[in-house]
Amino acid sequence: MKKFIFWASAAIAALVLGAGSTALILKSNTLTGGVRSGSWGTNLAIGSEEAGLYTRAIVAVYGLLALSKEETIYYTAGTDDSGAPLSGDCTYRLEGKDLDARWWSITAYGPDSFLMDTGADHYSVSQTSIAKETDGSFTVRVSARSQEGNWLPVKAGQSFDVMARFYNPGPAIYESPEAAPLPAIVKETCE
């Protein structure tokens, strides 16, 4: 009986510790890991055959079927430029210029990594849909409330992140992903 208790308790403790530590690492490491450019982060090992044990697990949880960097680079931001987590109770201003890619988009995702039911008829802004100034710059308002001009809708009372997709990124993104020009994320107001 003593032997049974020894091995059973050790097995349970090992399972809890082993599985718990995996869950903890995955929870604290999202796709924003690796290289940072302002509030935005990317992991260039996404989709790569050289990806390690943890990168594969993180991709499976947060970005299944992501393309490797040769085809697409993904940047994610979960905070504004002051470092505060993005909240659906606030309105943010995204200020930037055309991203350096053959085609690009910026999409908002809820805390479960799925699109949010915001009641609006769109979930993203893109090279195709965005209205730009004559110098190529743009401003996007990220808010749960309908906005004039470029509007990226989010859900009130819920945290979110934004993902920028660079399809066929320019050489400069490859060479210096930490210097990639990405939109500034400025908090304007909160409810």
Added chain:
Amino acid sequence: MKPWMKWTLTVLIGAVLVHVAATWALPRVIMDVAMTRIGGEVGTNQFSHAARASHEFKAVVRPSPDLNYSICVLDVGAGPVRIEAPVSTPYTSISVFAANTDNVFAKNDKDAAADGTVSVIVAREGTEIADARADVVYLPGDKGLALVRRVITSDAQNAELNAMRESSICAPLGS
């Protein structure tokens, strides 16, 4: 060695083994679930064409609402599979994923053939492919997944993409 020391050592060794095994298995399990969800209705080696992603789509995390997706769950155990898709502007790609989530192949509309298609043959490692002109990608196992992404520029253009994608091919080579 004292019993409590033996117990602690056993737990630590066991925890490391469980941690590595869980981290290794997780992508394979998630990929398998995704392939089952996606391929469940149409089976393997044929395309299923997804509706435009919305907040109701929950099969795969972080779907792009700007992309028109066609998905083929691959089983190359019985032989190679040919994938071919017509391209559209501003962007179309074919990508192939192994069962461990690795993106083992991608090709886009910049490299389309003269007939306006992109194609690839997918085979199990060790298989000999006679057609030397074709792009060939090898999977380490029998299972995998092919994904065609087409950028949607408007609802009207998406209707055209929906019609166009019907001519995409995912089928056993030679069939």
